[in-house]
Amino acid sequence: MKALRYLAPQLVKTEDIEPPVCAAGEALVRVHSAGICGSDMYIFSGKHPRAQAPLVMGHEFAGEIASINPGPGPTDLTVGDKVTAYPLLVCGRCWACRNGQAHVCRNLKLIGIDRDGAFAEYVNVPLELLFKLPPKLSYAKGALVEPLAVAWHALAMAGEPNWQTAVVIGSGPIGLLVGLCLQDVGIQNIIMSDINAHRLKRSARLGFQVFNSAAGDLAGLVDQVTDAEGADVVFECAGSGAAALQMCQLVRPRGTVVVVSTHKEPHGVDLQTVNFRELTVKGTRVYTPQDYRKALDRAADLPFTELVSHMLDLDRGSEGFQIMQQPEDVCKVLLNPE
Numbered sequence: 001m002k003a004l005r006y007l008a009p010q011l012v013k014t015e016d017i018e019p020p021v022c023a024a025g026e027a028l029v030r031v032h033s034a035g036i037c038g039s040d041m042y043i044f045s046g047k048h049p050r051a052q053a054p055l056v057m058g059h060e061f062a063g064e065i066a067s068i069n070p071g072p073g074p075t076d077l078t079v080g081d082k083v084t085a086y087p088l089l090v091c092g093r094c095w096a097c098r099n100g101q102a103h104v105c106r107n108l109k110l111i112g113i114d115r116d117g118a119f120a121e122y123v124n125v126p127l128e129l130l131f132k133l134p135p136k137l138s139y140a141k142g143a144l145v146e147p148l149a150v151a152w153h154a155l156a157m158a159g160e161p162n163w164q165t166a167v168v169i170g171s172g173p174i175g176l177l178v179g180l181c182l183q184d185v186g187i188q189n190i191i192m193s194d195i196n197a198h199r200l201k202r203s204a205r206l207g208f209q210v211f212n213s214a215a216g217d218l219a220g221l222v223d224q225v226t227d228a229e230g231a232d233v234v235f236e237c238a239g240s241g242a243a244a245l246q247m248c249q250l251v252r253p254r255g256t257v258v259v260v261s262t263h264k265e266p267h268g269v270d271l272q273t274v275n276f277r278e279l280t281v282k283g284t285r286v287y288t289p290q291d292y293r294k295a296l297d298r299a300a301d302l303p304f305t306e307l308v309s310h311m312l313d314l315d316r317g318s319e320g321f322q323i324m325q326q327p328e329d330v331c332k333v334l335l336n337p338e
């Protein structure tokens with residue numbers, strides 16, 4: 001089968017490799033659509049602490065079941081079912097696993113990072129991780145369920161959405177999806193910031209109030225919108241040191257800050273402000289199965305043409321990784337193995 005493999009830092013190649021063999025209790029999924037994620041770019045950079053070359057990346061995907069190797073447990077899945085995967089592999093033994101919080105398993109692994117994933121014609125997936133797509137959902141939208149689940153998890157972690165003003169720092173795919181979830185729950189004032197003008201244009205087209213942090217101080221706009229009280233909630237989706245430092249300063253007393261992005265180093269946080277304003281700062285990692293189901297329910301309504309900037313055949317997969325590195329107008333890049 002054709003597969004796009006990570007071979008070395010900055011090197012991915014579409015090659016012909018043996019299709020995966022399903023263990024008992026796994027299905028072989030014929031991939032129709034798979035998204036390139038920030039964490040795939042991290043692997044591509046060669047700095048990911050766990051990923052080992054050669055690796056078929058890809059953890060955001062949808063396809064149809066080509067065959068099933070049954071396990072001991074029952075399954076309601078059959079060949080031909082349209083599915084997406086909850087790509088988390090958990091140990092089942094640690095504190096988080098024993099306490100119903102397996103998504104923060106201390107030994108958390110992912111399909112497409114710790115074992116071969118979906119940038120290929122076929123991927124093998126444990127049956128219990130497969131979710132059926134709603135009948136009318138396209139495969140391409142099915143590939144957006146995973147990042148959308150990240151966004152719904154961020155909202156779930158933020159608590160009751162009784163907010164007037166929400167700020168999203170960082171308008172990449174995850175920031176945009178968080179913004180769309182905030183629209184979905186009816187938040188009135190949603191401010192999206194970024195330093196990339198293309199991303200801000202995209203956000204503006206989706207109906208958000210936008211701010212270019214490269215050109216001025218976001219705090220000024222937040223003050224203006226909130227009569228200097230501060231936002232009720234801030235979602236940090238940029239992953240930068242500047243965002244980490246600023247996120248608490250934008251929130252009102254007793255407000256909430258949600259850290260959605262993955263920080264590659266321990267960035268400084270303004271604890272003085274956390275202190276004085278009695279802020280709640282919440283970390284978030286991936287999603288729970290409930291968040292995944294929520295994302296499956298809501299994926300049909302996504303503004304697909306704004307979110308997906310490029311769709312490429314698997315043969316052009318390495319181009320997809322080049323596109324992701326350009327400062328041009330890029331949002332989600334999908335690879336289609338057919």
Ligand SMILES: [Zn+2]
Nearest residue numbers: 037038039060
């Ligand atoms: Zn992802």
Ligand SMILES: [Zn+2]
Nearest residue numbers: 091094097105
């Ligand atoms: Zn565990």
